[in-house]
Amino acid sequence: ENLFFEPHKRGLMKTPLKESTAANRVLAEIQPDFGPLTTPTKPKEISPGEPWTPTANLKMLISAVSPEIRNRDQKRGLFDNRNGLPEAKDCLHEHLSGDEYEKSQPSRKEKSLGLLCHKFLARYPNYPNPAVNNDICLDEVAEELNVERRRIYDIVNVLESLHMVSRLAKNRYTWHGRHNLNQTLGTLKSVGEENKYAEQIMMIKKKEYEQEFDFSKSYSIEDPLIKANPSQNGHSDMCFVELPGVEFRAAKIRRLYDIANVLSSLDLIKKVHVTEERGRKPAFKWTGPEISPNTSGTYLFSFIHCFWCFICGNVYSFALTDPLPHLLFISSAEASQNSAPFPSKMAQLAAICKMQLEEQSSEPRK
DNA sequence: TCCTCCCGCCATATT
């Protein structure tokens, strides 16, 4: 039985998501040739210093052959965080009081997606040798990290948007690391600019601000701020401003936290706090490399873009709450010192308008 | 109090 799946032809890659349909188009455009991706039958090579586990293939075989064992192990593994001896620990737990038992459980923080993502990333080199097999088996990773596969998807989906991995087959991804990260970010940046995400968000902020003076209006599905912004450049597919009302945003926000965790683990963004009139506010600032936009006519839609739009257009940080992903229009210098006082909203709006005008006048119309 | 986001159900997509 061939457990390594049939040789993969890149051109035949299925694109399971509407979203990644576009994403893969760009992927195909910008992805450098990583050499023969069609060598899955080759046994895993372990280059020196690389964190591939030597027993990976064996483990995969075992888990493929025996799902019951895998499940059992996974449950035991809850207490087996790489210390081994699950039996002994289970034994131990039987004699613990409820309170003690609770304490012995991993804390919520220990189970965070950010930490998991760090563990995930630690398994692979930043700049893998494209000549060797860089396959990732999701099942295997989930098992080794003692998490449900669902969590691995959380990570891999973001990495895929950044083209740090690409889908190879069912349950399999190829690890690219940061080889083409800057290029991807450049593409994302230009897409963000093409779609005027930053301007759209400024628009939302403006509406939000205006709404503060009108208490008779409240957010609803028929949120005026959504309707009131027919896209100015002719594109009807401006994903951001077409979002429905506050319920949707609240639901969105949880996803953004997930994504923020992964991006933080990649050191692309960093959590900061800024002070507004109403108090401290959590925000993120871009800590990744400086990116120059690539020219690209292709549209991409993903949360990554929503993030990216915060980054382009001189918007350096944003908060995820209150009540929608909330931009903080502060300079990068301000963002770097958390204690900087936050300018009044009026001042912000003035700055935004000025910025917009400058942009429009300096940049020739496309 | 409210930011954060784990967890896993379950709908949908793929094989």
Add this chain to the structure above:
DNA sequence: AATATGGCGGGAGGA
């Protein structure tokens, strides 16, 4: 039908 994928939101830990 079986399995893979991932949308989604309840509700709880933590600051």
